[in-house]
Amino acid sequence: MNGAFVEFAYIAAAVLFIFGLKMLGAARTARRGNAVSAAGMLIAIAATLGVSGVVSYPLLFAGLALGGALGAVAARRVHMTAMPQMVALFNGFGGLASLLVGWAEYHRALRVEQLALPPFTAVSIYLAALIGGVTFTGSIVAYAKLAEIIPGRPLLFRGQKALNAALLAAALVLLAIGGAAPESTYGLFLVAAALAFALGVLAVIPIGGADMPVVISLLNSYSGLAACAAGFIIQNTVLVVAGCLVGASGLILTQIMCKAMNRSLGNVLFSGFGAAPAAGAAGAPRRDVQPITAEDAYYLLEAARSVVIVPGYGMAVAQAQHVVRELGDLLEARGGDVAYAIHPVAGRMPGHMNVLLAEANVPYEKLVEPGDVNPLMSAVDVVLVIGANDVVNPAAREDPASPIYGMPIIHADEAKACIVLKRSMASGFAGIDNPLFFKDNARMLFGDAKASVAALANQLKETENP
Amino acid sequence: MTLLVFVFVLSVFLGLELISKVPSQLHSPLMSGSNAISGITVVAALVAAGLDDGSRLTAALGFLALVLATVNVVGGYLVTDRMLAMFRKKPGQEKSR
Known part of the structure; x- marks a missing residue:
């Protein structure tokens, strides 16, 4: 195929990516936007098959x-509740692909064609391997944490930060050496790749499960940058443009997530947040929580005119989104006013709760943001906290000693009554005590979230059709 | 080469402008949709695997990269579409109530 034709196809693909992303940012056009961006990808792939010199078609089609x-089977089979780890896994694959591309091009230039690598290309190869490697193992660790293959809490050891800093410094040194004298350093390249793998693991293991929305967003950004580096290697603009767009969008999401927790990115990445069982309100008189049965919880709900449901990761774990919707519908059928308060970092990926409630057909208009519902909270009869913890922790407002002090939360404690659905009294992912549970207006409904909500819904149903 | 860096810099600004205001409802689809785009490295993988230079290693590395990147692309777009399909069915469903 004509080289100019391929170039123009790449430009068309880049334009489609840009429009696709733009449309993905608005609810009305989002689905079409995704299709537009997929069309761009198809064009880019088709055009590449026509690049001069590309000959191994059977291998490529295979x-x-x-x-x-x-990819198709994984995407079809995955449960909506397992979406965060799926996205992490896909992301890791992209990163590893960029690393392998770097290696392949390095090997071809040095061993097969025995060319002198220009420093720019050599640096790009090292960058693709470093960023791609970190993305890969980082995403795999995030995947394992999210899928609960390894514990979600931060794994810390003495000298961890110093070790990470040393590894990063070593990686940068290798980058400099490899860029200056690529011909004599094949072994160093492999060392750099191994270093990147180690760095990815070590960078993510100290980060707790509740901070995963930030980590996934950031790794997403990295995978874009790794693709950029691959673009520099093969001197291809569409890779650079598309990789950059991903890098930027990942960065913006990272920033949004950090803001929602009122923490800096550095704090999220390096503080080992939630590792030590933080004392919370130290010295505060510890009272007992007030457990409640499903039946008593039903009486509270039955009398409520306005109910706010606050879902969290626990709802995802219990796969309770459908029964939650059912409960909401039943309450509305009785003339109650039901809203779902969604905290931006509730769950394990950005927008996690939105996806689950959408799966359960909760109308979008029923979802409210913390800033909109908090001023009205004192007029709310019952807040139903379903598997959420840190995002309703009043210590964020009241206790300057708390690690989450300053984080914008949903003020569930200000409602007339608050029912907390929880498996046990174990602390949340951040490992922090939650004073909400001990407040006078709070009741604890222990048990599996799905079973508890179903019990409530059944009670409501029975009284509706006696 | 400098042209590529120039494109890189401009694209960063473009990306930041493009995605600066996104409603929280769309955070997940935006993340997985852009994740699919990061699979653009499939283009580099096609080149790496497709140039028959006689070396088994480059062919193997390129092929593995190709498979991984294609999983990223296809899986990413399909997962995103699944999420967005759920967001979309609501208006119709509401009317039917």
Whole structure:
């Protein structure tokens, strides 16, 4: 195929990515936007098959078919509740692909064609390997934490930060050496890749489960930058443009998530947040929580005119989103006013709760943001906290000693009554005591969230149709 | 080469402008949709695997990269579409009530 034709196809693909992302940012056009961006990808792939010198078609079609089949099956099979780890896994694959591309091009230039690598290309190869490697193992660790293959809490050890800093410094040194004298340093390249793998693991293990929305967003950004580096290697603009767009969008999401927790990115990445069982309100007189049965909780709900439901990760774990919707519908059918208060970092990925409630067909208009519902909270009869913890922790407002002090929360404690659905009294992912549970207006409904909500819904149903 | 860096810098600004205001409802689809785009490295993988230079290692590395990147692309777009399909069915459903 004509080289100019391929170049123009790449420009068209880049334009489609830009429009696709733009449309993805607005509810009305989002789905079409995704299709537009997919069309861009298809064009880019088709055009690349026509690049001069590309000849191994059977191999390429086999790779596309295999990868496409694996991706399609995974995307169809995955439960909505398992979405965060799926996205993390896909992201890791992209990162590893960029690393392998770097290695392949490095090997070709040095061993096969025995060319002198220009420093720019050599640095790009090292960058693709470093960023891609960190993205890969970082995403795999995030995947393992989210899928609860390894514990979600931060894993810390003495000298961790110093070790990470040393590894990062070593990686940068290798980058400099590799860029200056790529011909003599094949072994160093492999060391750099191994270093990147280690760094990815070590950077993510000290980060707790509740901070995963930040980590996934950031790793997403990295995978874009790794693609950028791959673009520099093969001197391809569409990779650079698309990779940059991803890098930027990941960065923006990262920033939004950090803001929602009132913490800096540095604090999220390096503080080992929630590792030590933080004392919370130290010295405050500890009272007992007030447990409640499903039946008594039903009486509270039955009398309520306005109910606010606050879902959290616990709802995802229990896969309770459908029964929650059912409960909400039943309360509305009785003339109650029901809203769902969604905290931006509730769950394990940005917008996690929105996705789950959408799956359960909760109308978008029923979802409210903390800033909108908090001023009205004192007029709310019952707040139903379903598997959320840190996002309703009043210590964020009241206790300057608390690690989450200053984080914007949903003021569940200000409602007339608050029912907290919880598996046990174990602390939340951040490992912090929650004074909400001990307040006079709070009742604890222990048990599996799905079973508890179903019990409430059944009670309501029975009284509706006696 | 400097042209590529120039494109890089401009694209960063473009990306930041493009995505600066996104409603929280769309955070997940935006993340997984852009994750799919990061699979653009499939283009580099096609080149790496497709140039028959006689080396088994480059072919193998390129092929593995191709499979991984394609999983990223296809899985990413389909997952995003699944999420967005759920967001979309609501208006119709509301009317039917």
